[in-house]
Amino acid sequence: MTDKANLSRRHFLTAATAVTGGVGIAAAAVPFVASFRPSARAQALGAPVEVDISKVEPGAMIRVEWRGRVIMIVHRTADMLGRLAGLEDVLADPASINSEQPTYAINEYRSVRPEILVVEGVCTHLACAPTPRFEVAPADLGADWQGGFYCPCHGSKFDLAGRVYSGVPAPTNLRIPPHSFLTESTLLIGAETGVS
């Protein structure tokens, strides 16, 4: 990138920060959980949250907070994406028709970029926090488990795109918040400007 382009880029980021009233940046070494809180005023305004995902290794997940909700960001591997196929018959809403997500996340991966899942960590049953369980066929979840999220409160299960399994208490898929990418490694949660 040229000096001029760098300058322009810095100017854009500075301006974007001013407009959003205190956007902050969250980053964490994986697999540790990242917890980020924008200023109280920015939080009250529901300000977008900028997240540096450059250190989220394939297969890992971080958590950030946006509008008081936990947002889980998962860097899915090709293997994890492959495990989403063939689950349609055991999911309650495989095409996300009755679930909440931006229109650009109504696709087989429920994401802007297939490898980056951005999903609310709030169970759609009674709002418990689902636990990431990315391993295949663990003893407690059974031989058919292909990885996903498990809610310990009443046993709801979701796949690696947050799609809910049939026959569990949660009625719909985990919600996908509005999000976009400012750069290759900078995610913006809560706003749809930026690049995909």
Ligand code: FES
């Ligand atoms: S709150 Fe998740 S299953 Fe009830």
